[in-house]
Each structure stands twice: as structure tokens, then as C-alpha cells.
Amino acid sequence: MKEDFLHYLWKFKKFETLHLKTTQNEPVTIIRTGDYLESSGPDFFNAQIIIGNQKWAGNVEIHLKSSDWYIHGHERDVAYENVILHVVWEHDTEIFRGNNTEIPVLVLRDYISAEIINNYNSLVAPKSWISCEKQIAGIDEFVFKNWQERLFFERLERKSKFILDVLQETSQDWEAVLFCLLAKNFGLNTNGNTFLQIARSIPFSIIRKESFEKENLEALLFGSSGLLDPEKEDVYFMDLKIRYFYLSNKYQLIKTYTDPLEFFKHRPDNFPTIRLAQLAALYHKHQNLFSKIIELKSVGKVYELLTVSAGPYWQNHYQFDKESRKKPKVLSKAFIDLIILNTVIPLQFAYAQKRGELIFENLIDFMKEAAPEKNSIIDKFASFGLTSKSAFDTQVLLQLKNEYCNQKACLKCAVGIELLKNK
Incomplete structure (x- = not known):
């Protein structure tokens, strides 16, 4: 038995309601079960209940056992001072408010049919999947x-x-938000957090200024990722490295630590080098990208906007210094769907x-x-x-x-x- 089942029973009145009595044998009439808010404080707010000859308006608390009231420390919490009825499955002790007044208790199990319990047990019984x-x-x-x-x-x-x-x-800069969000999602599950770290390490104002040169954007992204740290003979690699050195000095960029990028678990088209190059191509192609994305209303328009290709170098490379068969590195429809x-x-x-x-x-x-x-x-x-x-x-x-x-x-x-x- 779980407490959420008792919440369900009380909320939908799935019990015999005509002859309810408290543990003190006082008749109970439910006018209103209250609002189930699922927040801190009593379980049901603003209930209306007649107990004996007295009409009460207040809150209802539900527990498996009466003693749970003390286990949860409700007697010390002013939020529970207005509880008018304690609904339990098993009554094992009397309950008192902080001012020593006793709280009426209703034992719900005395009014539940065996059929409802069997149905509940059947629903929540362990199954193979759901x-x-x-x-x-x-x-x-x-x-x-x-x-x-x-x-x-x-x-x-x-x-x-x-x-x-x-x-x-980002001080309410929606363009910067989009850049971070796109970076995270271009990195997919494996490299998403690292791509996000890269995006956060470059003030978006710099991306705006340098978006007119695709190679400068690549240099910023690759340099911030650590992919330009090694020494390589590749001409394009050296060009990006020089650009990054110049840009990092120009903008006084502070090199921050990012998690290592993962290549091994990806197909080549999802290598972080390709995704970073495509992200650079996207921001080179579209200035004010946020205003364009926020107006999109159809999938076809998204395909039109986001269909970009990594730069010429990447048409026959997946990594620096390793030439491969020529293949356009265009964002696929499946990737754009993501x-x-x-x-x-x-x-x-x-x-x-x-x-x-x-x-x-x-x-x-x-x-x-x-x-x-x-x-x-x-x-x-x-x-x-x-x-x-x-x-x-x-x-x-x-x-x-x-x-x-x-x-x-x-x-x-x-x-x-x-x-x-x-x-």
C-alpha cells in the first residue's frame, strides 16, 4: 500500500461515504474533499467536512499510519495547525496539534471495497515493462x-x-541563449555538455562580430575546445591556430577547461570536428538567427533555414591531418529533426x-x-x-x-x- 493510493481514494471519493465515522465514533460528512496541490504542507487544502454536529473548513492530511504525523514532525509545523481531519489506512496512535487539541482520525481502510484494492494491486503489480x-x-x-x-x-x-x-x-540575451542551446544539441548526448562549455566560454558578442568570417568562427570554436592545442603539419590546422591566437589576444579570452571531446562512439558524420564546423557555418550564413528561428511555423521552413554545409576543408576531412574521400558535410534532415x-x-x-x-x-x-x-x-x-x-x-x-x-x-x-x- 502506498500513500498516493490513499490520495487517489480521497480525491475521487472511491469509498463508502454514507456511514463514515472517526475513531472517536463521531459521524463524518464530506462536503468538499479539498484541493490536491501536491506541494509542501497538508495534502488537501480548503476541505469542508461535518464532524459530529460541527461543520469545519480547513485542510486534510493523509498518511498510511497515524504515527506518521509525528515521524514527519507535523506537530512542530504551523502549516498543519489548520488540519481538520487526519485520514489514515491504519490507526496506531492519537494525534495532537501543537496546542494539544486532538485531531479527528478517519480510518479509510474500513470503507474500501476489496474489489478496489484488488484492482489497484493488479495495476501496480510488477510487469515486464509497464x-x-x-x-x-x-x-x-x-x-x-x-x-x-x-x-x-x-x-x-x-x-x-x-x-x-x-x-x-546571459543577461536576457536570447541570441546568446540560442547559441548555447544549439551548441549543446549539435554535440548530441556524448559531446553536448562539452559543446555547451565551449559556447559558454566565448561571449556571444564575439560570435556576432566574427560571424562574417567562417574561418574565424571555426578558430574560436576549435581553439576553445582544445582541438588546436597539439602540433600538426596540416596547413588549415595551422591557419586556424594562428587565427585563434590572434582572436584570443584581441578579445582577451581566458582559456577555460572543457571536458575532452569524444570521437570513438560516433559515426564520422557526427565527429565533433564536423559538428563544430557546421555550427560555425550556420552562424556565418545567418546573422540574427534567433529572430529567424522564433518565427518558424513549419518543418519545411526549418529545413530551409538550417541546411548548411561545413567549409571546403571538411569536404574531404573528418579530422585534421587525415584526408578522406570527398563528401559534402551537410546537416541531414534527420539531424535537423533533432x-x-x-x-x-x-x-x-x-x-x-x-x-x-x-x-x-x-x-x-x-x-x-x-x-x-x-x-x-x-x-x-x-x-x-x-x-x-x-x-x-x-x-x-x-x-x-x-x-x-x-x-x-x-x-x-x-x-x-x-x-x-x-x-
């Missing part, structure tokens, strides 16, 4: 659609927190949020146009009958799996609640 894998595809379409939208925006809220943190670091998911949409959401604008429908339409992701989680959901037609669908399923299924948070999930209700 608890509702056999039922999830049959959930009411209206319920699931509304839940999808909430999951989608929960995921955007999480991503936007990083963006808003960087906005504060940028849409992790940069364009979260940035537009955070920007609108900061300005107090509502663009929810626009973002959903945008994501429904984007290609679905391909990974083992999405494949597994497909095997249960939940196929993904767009990036909107896949982002929703990733949020569902990571934040609800993996946490066994069935009673905070619309799917879990619907299954319990139907049973």
Missing part, C-alpha cells in the same frame, strides 16, 4: 488525447527550465512563456508535422498498439515512460486513473 501494457491501447480516445497534450507540455516545461536558466546567465525537437520548439515555447503569450496549438501542429523519433521505447509502445505518426506522439510517449511508468506513478497518470475507474 503496468498497463495490455490495456493502454484501449483507453478512451478523448481521455488519452487530453493526457497527450498535458504530457507534451510537461516535457516542454522541463526543457524550457534550462533555457530560462541560460537566459538569466534540432526541431530539442532547440526550435523548446525555444519558441520558452520565449512565448516569458512574454506571456499562448502558442500551444501552434506548437502542437508544428510537432505533428515533424517526423517521429526512432528508438527502443517507441518501438515497445508500438508493440502494445500505440503507433507514432509524428514527433508529437513520440515526445508524449517518452515523457509518459520516463516520468510516470518508470516511477510507477500510475495514480498520477490519466491512463492509470482511467483504468481504475473503469474497473
Whole structure:
């Protein structure tokens, strides 16, 4: 038995409500269960309850055992002075407020049917992957659609927190925020944090000034990453090294430590050298990139804007001093799809949020146009009958799996609640 199950029972009144009594044998009538806020303080606020012949307005606290009140130190917390009813599964001790007045206790287990408990145990029992894998595809379409939208925006809220943190670091410079966000996502999972360190080590005002020379941008990025530290005979390498020496002195750049870049785990097209060169090419091609990205409304326009190629040297190189077969190093559509998911949409959401604008429908339409992701989680959901037609669908399923299924948070999930209700 978990406390969140008791929260569910109380919130939705999934118990016999006609003949409730406290442990002191006083009749209880619930007028209003209260607001479930899931924050610090009592579990349900602004409840209205008649106990005996007295009507009370206040808060309700829920525990597995009465003694949890003291284990959690509520008797010393003024936030719990206005608790009018203590709802528990097991009553093992009397409870008193800080002023020594006794708090009425309702033992919920005395009013719960065996069927509800069995249904709950069936839902949360250990399964091979997720608890509702056999039922999830049959959930009411209206319920699931509304839940999808909430999951989608929960995921955007999480991503936007990083963006808003960087906005504060950069003194509200949205162009600098975009540069950091793009750098992180150009580095993918393996080199993302190192690319972010590189971006943070170069004031964006310098990127603005030097964006008219692609080689200067490459020199700044490669030099800050440490890739220009060794000695090499490569002519282009030496040119970038000279440029970086000049630029670092011109702008008084302080060399900062960055984590080593990872080559081994990547295909050549994802080598950090290629991604840094492409990032330099993007900022050389587009000045005021933020204003262009924030206006994008379709996937096709994103492809047009972000289709860039690394400079001429990189057409037959993946690393310095190692010539390879000639191949254009253009940002692929698959890579741009990742940028849409992790940069364009979260940035537009955070920007609108900061300005107090509502663009929810626009973002959903945008994501429904984007290609679905391909990974083992999405494949597994497909095997249960939940196929993904767009990036909107896949982002929703990733949020569902990571934040609800993996946490066994069935009673905070619309799917879990619907299954319990139907049973």
C-alpha cells in the first residue's frame, strides 16, 4: 500500500461515504474533499467536512499510519495547525496539534471495497515493462488525447527550465541563449555538455562580430575546445591556430577547461570536428538567427533555414591531418529533426512563456508535422498498439515512460486513473 493510493481514494471519493465515522465514533460528512496541490504542507487544502454536529473548513492530511504525523514532525509545523481531519489506512496512535487539541482520525481502510484494492494491486503489480501494457491501447480516445497534450507540455516545461536558466546567465540575451542551446544539441548526448562549455566560454558578442568570417568562427570554436592545442603539419590546422591566437589576444579570452571531446562512439558524420564546423557555418550564413528561428511555423521552413554545409576543408576531412574521400558535410534532415525537437520548439515555447503569450496549438501542429523519433521505447509502445505518426506522439510517449511508468506513478497518470475507474 502506498500513500498516493490513499490520495487517489480521497480525491475521487472511491469509498463508502454514507456511514463514515472517526475513531472517536463521531459521524463524518464530506462536503468538499479539498484541493490536491501536491506541494509542501497538508495534502488537501480548503476541505469542508461535518464532524459530529460541527461543520469545519480547513485542510486534510493523509498518511498510511497515524504515527506518521509525528515521524514527519507535523506537530512542530504551523502549516498543519489548520488540519481538520487526519485520514489514515491504519490507526496506531492519537494525534495532537501543537496546542494539544486532538485531531479527528478517519480510518479509510474500513470503507474500501476489496474489489478496489484488488484492482489497484493488479495495476501496480510488477510487469515486464509497464503496468498497463495490455490495456493502454484501449483507453478512451478523448481521455488519452487530453493526457497527450498535458504530457507534451510537461516535457516542454522541463526543457524550457534550462533555457530560462541560460537566459538569466546571459543577461536576457536570447541570441546568446540560442547559441548555447544549439551548441549543446549539435554535440548530441556524448559531446553536448562539452559543446555547451565551449559556447559558454566565448561571449556571444564575439560570435556576432566574427560571424562574417567562417574561418574565424571555426578558430574560436576549435581553439576553445582544445582541438588546436597539439602540433600538426596540416596547413588549415595551422591557419586556424594562428587565427585563434590572434582572436584570443584581441578579445582577451581566458582559456577555460572543457571536458575532452569524444570521437570513438560516433559515426564520422557526427565527429565533433564536423559538428563544430557546421555550427560555425550556420552562424556565418545567418546573422540574427534567433529572430529567424522564433518565427518558424513549419518543418519545411526549418529545413530551409538550417541546411548548411561545413567549409571546403571538411569536404574531404573528418579530422585534421587525415584526408578522406570527398563528401559534402551537410546537416541531414534527420539531424535537423533533432534540432526541431530539442532547440526550435523548446525555444519558441520558452520565449512565448516569458512574454506571456499562448502558442500551444501552434506548437502542437508544428510537432505533428515533424517526423517521429526512432528508438527502443517507441518501438515497445508500438508493440502494445500505440503507433507514432509524428514527433508529437513520440515526445508524449517518452515523457509518459520516463516520468510516470518508470516511477510507477500510475495514480498520477490519466491512463492509470482511467483504468481504475473503469474497473
